[in-house]
Amino acid sequence: MSILVDGNTKVICQGITGSAGAFHTKGCLEYGTNMVGGVTPNKGGQKDANGLPIFDTCDAAVRATAANATMIFVPPPFAADAVLEAADAGITLIVCITEGIPVIDMMRVKQDLALRNAKRKDNPIRLVGPNCPGVITPGTPGPKGQGCKIGIMPGYIHMPAPEAPAKKAIGIISRSGTLTYEAVWQCSQRGIGQTTCVGIGGDPVRGMNFIDCVELFNADPQTDGILLIGEIGGTDEEEAADYIRDNVKKPVAAFIAGRTAPPGRRMGHAGAIISGGEGTAESKIDALRKAGCQVADSPADLGAAMAKGLGV
Amino acid sequence: MKIHEYQARDLLAQFGVPVPAGTVVDTPEKAAVAFVELGAPVAVVKAQVHAGGRGKGGGVKLVRSAEEAGEVAKTILSKPLVTPQTGPEGVPVHKLLVAAGVDIAKEYYLGMAVDRANNCPVLIASSEGGVEIEQVAKDNPDAIVREPISPTVGLQGYQARKVAFRLGFKGKQISQAAKIMTQLCKLFIDTDASLAEINPLVVTPPDAENPDGRVLAIDAKINFDDNALYRHADIQALADPAEEDASEIKAREHGLSYIKLDGSIGCLVNGAGLAMATMDLVKLHGAEPANFLDVGGSATEEAVTEAFRIILGDAKVKGVLVNIFGGIMKCDIIARAIVNAAKQIGFKVPLVVRLEGTNVEAAREILKEAQGGLTTMQVGTDLTDAAKKITAAVAA
Numbered sequence: 089m090s091i092l093v094d095g096n097t098k099v100i101c102q103g104i105t106g107s108a109g110a111f112h113t114k115g116c117l118e119y120g121t122n123m124v125g126g127v128t129p130n131k132g133g134q135k136d137a138n139g140l141p142i143f144d145t146c147d148a149a150v151r152a153t154a155a156n157a158t159m160i161f162v163p164p165p166f167a168a169d170a171v172l173e174a175a176d177a178g179i180t181l182i183v184c185i186t187e188g189i190p191v192i193d194m195m196r197v198k199q200d201l202a203l204r205n206a207k208r209k210d211n212p213i214r215l216v217g218p219n220c221p222g223v224i225t226p227g228t229p230g231p232k233g234q235g236c237k238i239g240i241m242p243g244y245i246h247m248p249a250p251e252a253p254a255k256k257a258i259g260i261i262s263r264s265g266t267l268t269y270e271a272v273w274q275c276s277q278r279g280i281g282q283t284t285c286v287g288i289g290g291d292p293v294r295g296m297n298f299i300d301c302v303e304l305f306n307a308d309p310q311t312d313g314i315l316l317i318g319e320i321g322g323t324d325e326e327e328a329a330d331y332i333r334d335n336v337k338k339p340v341a342a343f344i345a346g347r348t349a350p351p352g353r354r355m356g357h358a359g360a361i362i363s364g365g366e367g368t369a370e371s372k373i374d375a376l377r378k379a380g381c382q383v384a385d386s387p388a389d390l391g392a393a394m395a396k397g398l399g400v
Numbered sequence: 401m402k403i404h405e406y407q408a409r410d411l412l413a414q415f416g417v418p419v420p421a422g423t424v425v426d427t428p429e430k431a432a433v434a435f436v437e438l439g440a441p442v443a444v445v446k447a448q449v450h451a452g453g454r455g456k457g458g459g460v461k462l463v464r465s466a467e468e469a470g471e472v473a474k475t476i477l478s479k480p481l482v483t484p485q486t487g488p489e490g491v492p493v494h495k496l497l498v499a500a501g502v503d504i505a506k507e508y509y510l511g512m513a514v515d516r517a518n519n520c521p522v523l524i525a526s527s528e529g530g531v532e533i534e535q536v537a538k539d540n541p542d543a544i545v546r547e548p549i550s551p552t553v554g555l556q557g558y559q560a561r562k563v564a565f566r567l568g569f570k571g572k573q574i575s576q577a578a579k580i581m582t583q584l585c586k587l588f589i590d591t592d593a594s595l596a597e598i599n600p601l602v603v604t605p606p607d608a609e610n611p612d613g614r615v616l617a618i619d620a621k622i623n624f625d626d627n628a629l630y631r632h633a634d635i636q637a638l639a640d641p642a643e644e645d646a647s648e649i650k651a652r653e654h655g656l657s658y659i660k661l662d663g664s665i666g667c668l669v670n671g672a673g674l675a676m677a678t679m680d681l682v683k684l685h686g687a688e689p690a691n692f693l694d695v696g697g698s699a700t701e702e703a704v705t706e707a708f709r710i711i712l713g714d715a716k717v718k719g720v721l722v723n724i725f726g727g728i729m730k731c732d733i734i735a736r737a738i739v740n741a742a743k744q745i746g747f748k749v750p751l752v753v754r755l756e757g758t759n760v761e762a763a764r765e766i767l768k769e770a771q772g773g774l775t776t777m778q779v780g781t782d783l784t785d786a787a788k789k790i791t792a793a794v795a796a
Contacts (some may be wrong), residue, residue, distance in 0.1 A: 094768060099551035110474055129760035157402060157507070162628065164630075165630065188627045189590075189627060190552055190593065190625055190631075191625050191626045191627065191628070192521075192589060192592060192628070193624070193628075194519075195521070196518050196552055198519040198553055199519075199520075199550070199552060201767075221727070240697070240727060240728055241727060242727045242757055242758055245729070247420070256771045260774075262673070263673065263679075264671060264672065264673020264674065265671050265673065265674075265697075265727065266669075266670055266671025266673065266674040266725045267673035267674045267677055268673075269672060269725045269727055269757060270674060270677075270725050270783075273725070273756060273757075284482065284746035290672060290673070291518050291715070293514070293519050300553075302662055312501070317673070317677060319673055320676070321516075322516040322517070323517060324517075324518070328515070334440055339583050345673045345674075345676035345677040345680060346680070347675040347683065348661075348679045348680050348682075348683045348688075348689060349676055349679070349692070350659075350661065350677075352485075353577075353659055355659065355672060355675070355676050355692055356657045356672025356676075356692065356694040357672045357673070358625075358626070358627060358673060359516075360672060360673075360676065363595075364533070364534045365534050365537075365538075366672070369680075385684060386680075386681055386684050386783070386784065386785040387674070387677035387678070387680065387681055387783055388681065388782060388787075390456075395682075
């Protein structure tokens with residue numbers, strides 16, 4: 089089992105004819121993702137370099153391919169529109185890779201998705217990102233590998249859960265891209281597999297948050313533990329800590345980046361800023377420790393902290 | 401992006417928020433003329449720098465004559481202004497705001513910010529103005545009113561009235577305060593601001609024309625969402641390069657995300673999270689990071705070479721730590737940039753390189769071949785090893 093995506097997920101790429109969209113569509117195909125097409129307005133009817141059909145609209149793409157997930161590489165001024173177009177077309181997993189979307193645009197997207205989801209009880213529309221590496225359920229690379237990679241992460245560093253030598257698999261939730269790769273790598277090196285890794289993104293207003301993912305991993309029988317990678321800014325880690333304390337029995341390990349970050353400076357990510365005394369690493373680390381999580385002091389100990397929690 | 405107080409006042413005025421008369425000057429002579437032209441018995445001379453805490457650093461002074469305005473202006477312009485937010489070296493002052501003095505009956509705080517927990521803008525107001533809102537939040541949290549705003553319909557009339565009554569405004573002050581709230585919210589959304597503060601918002605004592613006094617914005621601070629600047633050419637034009645570190649501007653021109661810090665270990669990393677974690681790692685091993693630097697995922701060899709130039713241009717840097725986890729960024733690009741930097745700039749300080757991920761084997765080959773020109777280089781086998789090697793090399 090896994091969360092959000094698996095070998096049956098049918099994926100389209102919005103912005104498939106752009107350089108990033110084309111490059112990563114190929115990467116996902118090579119990993120074994122069931123890519124079924126792409127969307128670029130006014131290029132409908134053409135095929136991409138991999139022979140995938142291109143559609144003018146998400147609506148047309150979903151009608152023709154029955155896609156249920158999308159990977160968005162549309163430039164920032166048009167990305168919020170792309171997310172809502174996907175939602176309107178009936179896609180239930182929207183993964184937005186784009187970095188640089190204005191925060192008010194994302195607030196409006198969140199409000200619209202909340203209104204749509206208020207009418208849908210069982211099958212909510214889920215947004216991952218923006219400004220994120222994407223979602224991966226590791227599988228053996230290749231067309232029958234049962235894995236699904238939607239995003240820009242290097243596939244080969246991951247360890248598919250069924251193949252894990254340590255017989256343990258974890259879920260990873262992270263606000264950072266390369267720091268997630270670091271975490272995945274350290275876990276894979278220790279023989280710890282990953283059921284699914286979700287990059288929730290570095291923006292202040294985003295789709296799925298730590299709690300949403302923790303809830304899914306907690307309910308997934310194959311996921312033995314959860315690794316949470318946060319950073320300065322906001323209070324999402326503190327809220328996740330409260331949720332974990334009250335609801336999660338599985339071992340949880342964590343790391344918070346930015347202990348040495350100066351207040352008031354935006355550290356690369358739009359959301360990584362300590363402002364008004366809020367969003368410090370200390371506050372997050374303290375809350376997670378109090379909730380019983382293994383918090384690594386060093387980014388070199390992400391795998392070790394998780395292994396300790398799992399008892400392997 | 402940050403702007404100066406005088407620019408924030410101008411924006412407020414454009415949106416219909418009443419502000420006292422004021423003039424921006426850059427010489428003592430012009431300050432004296434401005435005082436006369438304002439025609440007020442008292443004026444305030446205020447240093448225009450982005451850093452806060454100006455009053456504590458002597459950057460805000462009351463003056464009662466043209467001569468005094470000139471003298472005060474001369475003093476403030478003559479030396480860097482040191483405030484609790486600038487560091488000991490202070491910041492140079494190039495411009496002053498000379499604003500008409502206002503009699504104050506009561507001070508309030510009014511601000512718009514991003515409510516990250518609720519994914520919407522929020523109006524924050526307090527009956528304790530003139531002090532930092534963070535301090536009020538600590539000392540007297542009950543004095544703060546928070547009103548979430550819909551990102552689609554904006555602040556509604558009932559919300560503005562609710563906040564105005566709760567803050568204790570009376571009589572004709574209510575409609576004045578509510579209008580200011582409405583306009584501040586409109587400014588916040590229309591200009592893609594990330595923070596818009598009026599502190600203090602004041603009520604003047606009653607006079608013949610205004611039996612309940614007037615509600616005025618005395619000081620303002622506005623920051624903008626960098627991601628939205630593309631659709632606001634007018635806001636972009638308000639940027640003041642003199643307020644930014646020259647190396648940070650240069651880095652941005654090359655698509656690099658760089659923040660200068662005070663330590664001695666230069667860090668070159670890909671990804672913001674890993675870059676922060678690398679700074680933390682350096683500190684954990686007993687040294688201080690000299691910078692935050694995220695080269696990004698799609699940087700070219702030239703851009704990465706430029707990144708080395710910026711790091712090595714910092715005189716405080718005693719060693720460089722390269723930490724790359726290749727994803728979209730290919731390790732061989734970093735390796736070539738290291739070789740280029742060695743040729744073009746030269747590594748006189750210790751260099752520790754830790755590479756993992758995409759094309760790492762090719763990168764290791766490139767570095768091996770160039771070893772002769774990289775005498776100060778060591779390879780870090782993992783994060784801890786790299787951190788130990790660079791801190792040891794710098795301490796030696």
